[in-house]
Amino acid sequence: MSKYSINDFKVGDSVYHLSNTGLIMIAIEINNNPDEISCRWVDKSGVSHVEEFIPQELGKADDLGPEIYVM
Secondary structure: OOOOOHHHOOOOOEEEEOOEEEEEEEEEEEEEOOEEEEEEEEOOOOOEEEEEEOHHHEEEHHHHOOOOOOO
């Protein structure tokens, strides 16, 4: 489970679901009752998605470390 609570997130945070570190989402709304974070992401087809998650499902993208690009 995540080490974060609802109070650790703010709108604009880059987050990921703990089951899929490859999909980075943006927190677009914080709902304190119930404890849910609305996140948006765009899939490979260019379709935008919004879904609500509880904070225990999410991690902050900064925790994943820098990405390495190979040229």
